[in-house]
Amino acid sequence: MADNDAVIAAALAWKGAPLALATVVSTWGSAPRPRGSHMIVHQDGRFEGSVSGGCVENDILTTAAEVIDNQLSWRAKTYGVADADAWEVGLPCGGEISVMVQPVAPTGFDASLFDRIAEARDRGEAITVYTDLDTGQSGLDSAPLPGFANRYDPPRRLLIVGAVQIAQSLAGLARELGIATTVIDPRARFLTEERFPGVALDDRWPDEAVAAFKPGPSTAVVTLSHDTKIDDPALEAALAASTGYVAALGSRRSHAARRERLTAAGVSDADLDRIDAPAGLDIGAIGPAEIALSIAAAMVAHFHDRA
Numbered sequence: 512m513a514d515n516d517a518v519i520a521a522a523l524a525w526k527g528a529p530l531a532l533a534t535v536v537s538t539w540g541s542a543p544r545p546r547g548s549h550m551i552v553h554q555d556g557r558f559e560g561s562v563s564g565g566c567v568e569n570d571i572l573t574t575a576a577e578v579i580d581n582q583l584s585w586r587a588k589t590y591g592v593a594d595a596d597a598w599e600v601g602l603p604c605g606g607e608i609s610v611m612v613q614p615v616a617p618t619g620f621d622a623s624l625f626d627r628i629a630e631a632r633d634r635g636e637a638i639t640v641y642t643d644l645d646t647g648q649s650g651l652d653s654a655p656l657p658g659f660a661n662r663y664d665p666p667r668r669l670l671i672v673g674a675v676q677i678a679q680s681l682a683g684l685a686r687e688l689g690i691a692t693t694v695i696d697p698r699a700r701f702l703t704e705e706r707f708p709g710v711a712l713d714d715r716w717p718d719e720a721v722a723a724f725k726p727g728p729s730t731a732v733v734t735l736s737h738d739t740k741i742d743d744p745a746l747e748a749a750l751a752a753s754t755g756y757v758a759a760l761g762s763r764r765s766h767a768a769r770r771e772r773l774t775a776a777g778v779s780d781a782d783l784d785r786i787d788a789p790a791g792l793d794i795g796a797i798g799p800a801e802i803a804l805s806i807a808a809a810m811v812a813h814f815h816d817r818a
Contacts, residue, residue: 516666516689518549519632521559522615522625529554529582530615530622531575535562536587536644536659540606547661551615554579562610563590574612578619585619585647586612611659613647620649627651628663635665635727665729666691667814672717672745673736674701677760680803681733682710688807695720695745696736718744722751731756731810733790743772750782756813758790758806787813 522530533550535542543564550560550568552575562571567590574586591607613619624640631638639662641654654660667690671678674696685692686709693711696702702712713720721732732749733756734742742759746769749757759769766788773783791805792812 514689515547515549515560515663518551518560519625519628519663522551522622523629525551525553525557526622526625529579531578531612532615532620533560533562533571533575533610533612534642534659534661535608536611536642537609538606539608542606542608544608552576552579563608566590567608567610571610571612578612578614582614582616583618585614587644588612611642611644611647613642613649619647624649624651632663632665635725635729637662637664639663665727668724668726668730669693669810670695670721670724670726670730670732670745670749672696672721672732672734673738673741673760674698674703674706674712675735675737676799677735677803677806679706680800681735681806682707684803684807686710688811690731690810693720693724697741716744717741718748721745721748726752726754728753728755729814730754731758731813733758733760733806733810735760735790737761739769739772743769743776746773746786747776747778750778750785754785756787756810757785758787758809760788760790760802762789 531552535544535546535548538546544562548562550558550562550571552558552572574588578584578586588610615622628638639660640649642649642659643654644657644659669685669690669692671681671694674694678694682692682694693713694707695713695717697714697716702714726732726749732754734745736742770783787809792809794805796802796805
């Protein structure tokens with residue numbers, strides 16, 4: 512799964528202008544960006560996104576300008592290892608990528624597809640766009656072989672329960688990772704804009720708030736309050752849904768007691784096993800910022816199915 516949030520936002524903001532879309536359609540070896548990664552280019556030279564992390568973007572800009580000038584054309588480019596002494600365009604990492612550059616037009620990647628992607632993501636649903644690699648045409652109907660399918664998952668989201676100091680660091684890390692974050696806490700003295708500038712705040716009781724967000728595979732719920740009256744109801748709500756990552760702060764001893772309480776509340780052993788507790792990767796974290804880092808890393812690992 513590639514992270515294309517900024518590209519989709521730019522495409523919607525630039526709608527109506529001549530644009531070209533570059534997409535990584537295949538990779539070999541240690542490619543710097545995953546299959547499905549986009550880069551969108553405006554006629555005036557602005558661009559958003561990346562297909563290689565900077566290695567071949569300049570050449571893609573040149574190709575995109577050619578595609579924009581001829582809206583009926585599309586281009587396929589393959590990049591491998593570069594000869595640094597010859598100043599060739601390539602990938603110093605040793606991988607290889609194949610990139611398709613399409614016009615954002617009915618003959619390529621129709622602009623309406625960005626609207627359909629945005630609408631599906633707003634509903635919390637995944638959507639797949641298929642591209643015919645022989646014609647360069649993209650659509651929502653399955654493409655004939657050779658074809659390329661790119662799945663757009665809903666935006667990643669983090670619900671932090673407990674407006675404590677660790678939550679302040681974790682909210683900041685999530686923002687840098689492009690994960691939409693909401694801090695939930697019914698305690699007004701904890702939940703203030705001064706303590707969480709620029710972060711969405713929710714003062715409802717945690718089980719009500721978590722359930723209202725309808726958490727799915729792209730959502731993480733992390734409980735940090737150390738108050739069982741706040742954390743336990745939130746965990747019950749998170750485990751009742753298909754939440755992608757569920758974590759709870761506390762020692763192994765406190766988690767054993769937590770399991771007993773949640774079992775008595777009717778939560779199954781299978782669901783209890785979904786809780787990452789003590790929360791986060793074991794990196795020897797000391798202090799709120801490092802604990803937040805360990806939780807953020809575990810959350811990302813779960814989102815990528817590498818836990």
